[in-house]
Amino acid sequence: MSIVTILGAGVMGSAMCLPARDRGHEVRLVGTHLDRDIIDSVKANGLHPKLNVKLPDGVKGFHHEDFGAALGTDTDLIVLGISSAGVNWAIDRLCEALKTPVPVVMITKGMHPEEAKLTALPDRVKAEVQRRTGLSLTIAAIGGPCIAGELAVRRHTGTVITSHDTAFAGTLCGMLETDYYHPRVSADVIGVEICAAFKNFFAISVGWAVGHLDKMAVTENRAFNHNAAAIIFDQAIRELMVLVKAHGGTEQSVWGMPGAGDLYVTCQAGRNSRLGNNLGRGLTYKQTKEGPMKGDTIEGAELGVVVAGTLRAMMGNGTLNPTALPLTRALLDALTNDSGLDIPWADLHRHN
């Protein structure tokens, strides 16, 4: 039995309580400043109001100001369950609270844009904590197709745990594997992380095909628009290959659970798809954010805005081949210029 402290009590962080508790670990769930109501509810009766499930018995809730107390001197593993927007906040908390190195696994999806390339968040967290505290953390990240609400009710879920220290990734798989949670080891940190972040971005474009059906005349045979969605889905895999390989990752992450598997699940439901649906109906990103998706956090769109400068610089200096990324370019244009999403059909599936 180990002691697992989860920082971030949103749906994904909290869903990790399931395999952790079912494997008999002690679980301390620490909310951020945004999770006060969630933690109050967990403390009162174990109910997670956003997951709409009762967490397993024994999960102990903590507010963020008690993170140090939750961590104690006995935590064996920290799970970072904060959103990508909260990474700097989480780094601050780690730097305040850690006295000795504690292994960390991140479930946050996102990329840190530098001038010349994108950096994986675990590498950024490790570097920042080391710079500020001198502590060298062993760090891993989880990718792959996982809808939190399904994991929270013990649906079969497959993930990939990646770390530069693959022995550590293997230890985590051994700690967390259950008869419904199926983690697998990957050594490809940057590949897994690019897939985890960009599947949301590309799911917007697949959603476009579904929404665009509403703009087309109904045909006598009631045809859908699945063929179009499939071209785009597969172009997304193709462009993920380009992005991952340019950053030193492997093709297997792209066609495996982190890429194709997670893109599949992301296209079945969720906010990124819904933004795509609205773009397909002819709205712009801004119109969607001001109208049907007011107040929603749309991870793939926020990622696109954050990484646009770096990706365009990489295309400009030849690190990335722009003709191999027509869908990426169309999505970046739609998100940053507030133009409609214009699928460049004739350019798809032309270049690797």
Place this chain on the structure above:
Amino acid sequence: MSIVTILGAGVMGSAMCLPARDRGHEVRLVGTHLDRDIIDSVKANGLHPKLNVKLPDGVKGFHHEDFGAALGTDTDLIVLGISSAGVNWAIDRLCEALKTPVPVVMITKGMHPEEAKLTALPDRVKAEVQRRTGLSLTIAAIGGPCIAGELAVRRHTGTVITSHDTAFAGTLCGMLETDYYHPRVSADVIGVEICAAFKNFFAISVGWAVGHLDKMAVTENRAFNHNAAAIIFDQAIRELMVLVKAHGGTEQSVWGMPGAGDLYVTCQAGRNSRLGNNLGRGLTYKQTKEGPMKGDTIEGAELGVVVAGTLRAMMGNGTLNPTALPLTRALLDALTNDSGLDIPWADLHRHN
């Protein structure tokens, strides 16, 4: 302008009238003995009763006994649109009617099982026609995500045209590309053909996850079973890699439109998915065929039965690694032993 004679007036063969006519080619659509009503309707008013669309003006219908007349001496391209069960019938018709070699493109999906390996249908058709008539056909095949009813109303559709003669595949792309039909050249005949055939087989297993939801208790948070579907979807890609590489094909066909793209579309709808849904609800293949899917042709299941012997022999002699194919083995067992489909969760995503 060329003259295109299509043999087989089912939905997929007939949908090829669209890009062919829209590019200005003369199109002669020849029904099989099963297509008499379809051809009568096309002759009367152009309506294709199974597609439920009016074919473009100028498509000329022919009954199968008039194949020779339709072919004439001026056909530039034969499109074989028969089902895999009709391949031997089509070979007979070609051997009767051909006086000189005419280029052929096949849209039939299936594999020819030999003792030691699977053979692509275009290679089999070419070999048989050569053996029986001495004529050497230039032959190609089309794979990729294409629901016929969508192509028939000019929805965006991406395909791959593959041939050992890539210049011929390029010529076909040039003949058929429109602003909605997007064919691309591939040199990987066996890879494209294995994907085209086996995506139906594997779609059964993805459908299992959807159907299995009906057997599970409804949870308070109304969770679906998408995570499970995604593990299986991605394992299907992984096992397609194993099958394709063992036959000399390329990974790009598997993660490209023939594999991942077509599997995506096949999992959205169709009979293979519906068989999977029924297996997920606990029925066997036989019970499904005698009950909710009585009389339906389920291509993926028929393929499994046809190739089971060859695949098991290949796993027995080490040409295929059985531990890399747990999903294939589970599907073959379900289809040939009439047992339930038992997803081997712990074995998924373990071996390449």
